[in-house]
Amino acid sequence: MIKAFVKNEIVFVIALIAAVATAFFNPPSLGWIDAIDFRTLALLFSLMGISEGLKGSAFFSSVAATIERKAGNTKRLSLLLVIIVFISSMFFTNDVSLLIFVPFSMMLLDMAQVDEEHVMRIVVLETISANLGSMTTPVGNPQNLYICSFFNVDAIPFFRTILPYSIISAVLIAILSLLLLREKNNIEEVRESTETINVGKTTIYLGLLLVALLSVFRIIDWKVLFFLELAILIIMDRKVLIHIDYILLLTFVCFFIFSENMGKIETVRNLLTAPMTSHPVATSALVSQVISNVPAAILLSPFSSSFEGVLVGTDIGGLGTPIASLASLISLKFYYKRKGSRKGRYMAIFLLWNFVLLGILALVSLVF
Secondary structure, eight states: OHHHHHHHTHHHHHHHHHHHHHTTTSOSOHHHHHHSOHHHHHHHHHHHHHHHHHHHTTHHHHHHHHHHHHHOBHHHHHHHHHHHHHHHHHHHOHHHHHHHHHHHHHHHHHHTTOOHHHHHHHHHHHHHHHHHHGGGSTTSSHHHHHHHHHHTOOHHHHHHHHHHHHHHHHHHHHHHHHHHOOOOOBOOOOOOOSSOOOHHHHHHHHHHHHHHHHHHTTSSOHHHHHHHHHHHHHHHOTHHHHHSOHHHHHHHHHHHHHHHHHHTOHHHHHHHHHHHHHOHHHHHHHHHHHHOHHHHHHHHGGGOSSHHHHHHHHHHTTSSSGGGSHHHHHHHHHHHTSTTOOHHHHHHHHHHHHHHHHHHHHHHHHHO
8 A cells, every 4th residue: 555655646755755854954843834835835725626626517528629629630739738838827827727737638638539648748748838938927937926026126127038038948849849749630529528517616616716816916815715715615516625636735845845954954055155156047957956946946046146047047947857846746746647647658758858958948048
C-alpha cells in the first residue's frame, strides 16, 4: 500500500522529503505558517471544485463535443487548445489555466479518439504554453505580482522588459506545436454524451468561476470565494469535495515550507549575493529549477538592485524541471492520474522540450 502511494504520489513524496530535510536548518516555527500562501491554496481548492462540479454537470462533455465538431481534425483541435491556454494564462494565471484546461483537453481528445502519445504531447505543450504565456502580464503568475510590488515596477518598464520574451515564446510554441502535433485525423463522428446538462448546477459553477477570476485579480477577497464555494458544495454537491486533489494542496504546502527553510540557511544566502550581482537572469533561472520560480523570486529579490534580472530569470526559469514552476505540477498530476498514462515517456518529452526552450530563451537574454 505504501509502495503504491509513493509510486502514484511521487511528487508529493519528494516535496515532503525536501521540507523535512531542510527543517534541520530551520526548525518548525510560526514562520512556517507565514510562508504558506493560503491565498494560492484557496484558489487551487476552489478551482478544482469548480472543475469537478462542471464535469459532474455534463457541461464539459457538451462543450467538448461542440468544439470537436467545429475543429474538423485533431491537429486543428490541438493547436486551438494550446493557443487558448497561452492566452488565458496571461489573465487568469498559469495554474488556473492548467487547472481548467488540462482535464478539459484530455476529455476532448479522448472523445476525438486520438492515441495516448498525442494526448501526452498536448499536456506537455499546454504546460509550456501556460508557463510562458503567463509571464506576459503582471497578473499572469504570482512571481510577477511579487516582483512588481517589491520593486514598485510601473506598466511601461514591465512590458518593455518582458514583451520581447513573450513574442519569441509564442513563435517557439508555434514551431514546437508543428513539430510535435503530426496527427491530423478528420473528426468524422463525435460521440455524444449520454448525460443531460444540469442547467442549475452549471449556472452556479460558472458563477463561482466568475467569482474565482475576480479573486485572481484581487477584486474580490479570496476568503469570500473559498467560504462561499465551501458552503455551496456542502449544501448542494458534497461529492465534489471527495474528488478534490488534497495531495496536490499538500504538495504546495511542502514546497512553501522548503522554500522558507532554504531562505533561512545563511550559507545559501551568502552564496547568492555575488551571482545575483553579476548574472541575475542565469542565477534566478537556476535557483528556480530547485525551489520553483515563485519562491526563487521571493528569495532572490533582496539581492538584486533592479527588477529586470529577477523578472526575466524567474519567468523563463519556469521552464526546465517540473519543480521549476508549481503550475507544472498541476498538469503532471492530472496526466499521471490518467488511466493508461505513460509516465516515463511524459517526463522524457517534458524535460527535453522544457530545457531546449529554456536554453533558447537564456541565449535571448544575452541579447536583450
